[in-house]
Amino acid sequence: MPDTPTKTLVEYERVDNIVTLTLNRPEKLNAFNDELVGALADALRRFDVDAEAYVAIIRGRGRAFSSGADVHQRQLRKREEFEALGGPQGWGTNSFDLLTRAVNWKPVIAAAHGYVLGLAVGIVFDCDLIVAETNTKFQITETSRGLGGAKYWATLAQRGGGAFANEVALTGRFFTAEEAAARNLINRVAPEGMHLPVAMELAREVAANPPLSVRSTVRVRRWHMAQHTREVINMTVGEKLYLTGDFQEAARAFAEKRKPGVFKGR
Numbered sequence: 001m002p003d004t005p006t007k008t009l010v011e012y013e014r015v016d017n018i019v020t021l022t023l024n025r026p027e028k029l030n031a032f033n034d035e036l037v038g039a040l041a042d043a044l045r046r047f048d049v050d051a052e053a054y055v056a057i058i059r060g061r062g063r064a065f066s067s068g069a070d071v072h073q074r075q076l077r078k079r080e081e082f083e084a085l086g087g088p089q090g091w092g093t094n095s096f097d098l099l100t101r102a103v104n105w106k107p108v109i110a111a112a113h114g115y116v117l118g119l120a121v122g123i124v125f126d127c128d129l130i131v132a133e134t135n136t137k138f139q140i141t142e143t144s145r146g147l148g149g150a151k152y153w154a155t156l157a158q159r160g161g162g163a164f165a166n167e168v169a170l171t172g173r174f175f176t177a178e179e180a181a182a183r184n185l186i187n188r189v190a191p192e193g194m195h196l197p198v199a200m201e202l203a204r205e206v207a208a209n210p211p212l213s214v215r216s217t218v219r220v221r222r223w224h225m226a227q228h229t230r231e232v233i234n235m236t237v238g239e240k241l242y243l244t245g246d247f248q249e250a251a252r253a254f255a256e257k258r259k260p261g262v263f264k265g266r
Contacts, residue, residue, distance in 0.1 A: 030062065095122060105216075153166070164183045
């Protein structure tokens with residue numbers, strides 16, 4: 001269900017040259033419904049045009065960075081809606097290219113904790129730098145939901161994940177911040193409760209440099225990200241996995257808090 005109009009879904013705070021964007025749907029573990037995706041895109045655009053803002057940090061309020069897509073809204077739509085929208089996302093709220101679409105060349109840091117699942121994996125690993133609290137758990141939930149983890153595989157592989165990217169994309173298993181750091185997928189593992197201060201310190205180090213110099217590097221990285229995203233979309237868009245019976249069964253099982261039945265490959 002849509003959140004109340006008066007609620008700020010993404011809080012925007014700037015201190016000196018550093019902006020903190022806080023996902024503010026803690027009662028749903030910051031699950032991304034269409035409204036939250038749109039609010040994050042708007043906040044990133046605001047950061048992009050803020051002349052005094054050099055670096056942004058994305059964090060989640062409450063017990064988790066984000067539990068991923070809001071299954072009840074985005075994955076339990078009627079078939080007619082899926083066909084009209086071209087997928088689980090609402091009109092204009094596709095998260096695949098959120099960072100490259102909303103921000104030009106300013107650096108963005110993810111400060112993750114608790115859980116980073118599904119859609120949120122893409123948002124975190126698209127960020128330029130990543131700090132995760134110890135014991136943070138990541139999972140490409142699209143694998144077990146019948147949607148496929150190709151986009152996340154490409155993102156992890158691009159960051160140097162190699163064989164590890166193959167494993168977590170094909171099994172859909174949880175992996176920890178410590179595992180991700182050991183594979184050079186994230187930049188820092190922070191002590192419990194310290195993910196935001198550690199990310200802030202990293203942001204200060206970046207912001208101390210000439211901003212145009214920093215953006216030159218970010219610009220090239222974003223171009224490569226956009227290239228990878230386009231390639232993945234072109235390869236997978238025709239599959240329409242969101243229309244399969246396996247996807248529908250997995251989504252219903254999640255909503256009904258039960259184990260899914262036997263997947264049938266159709």
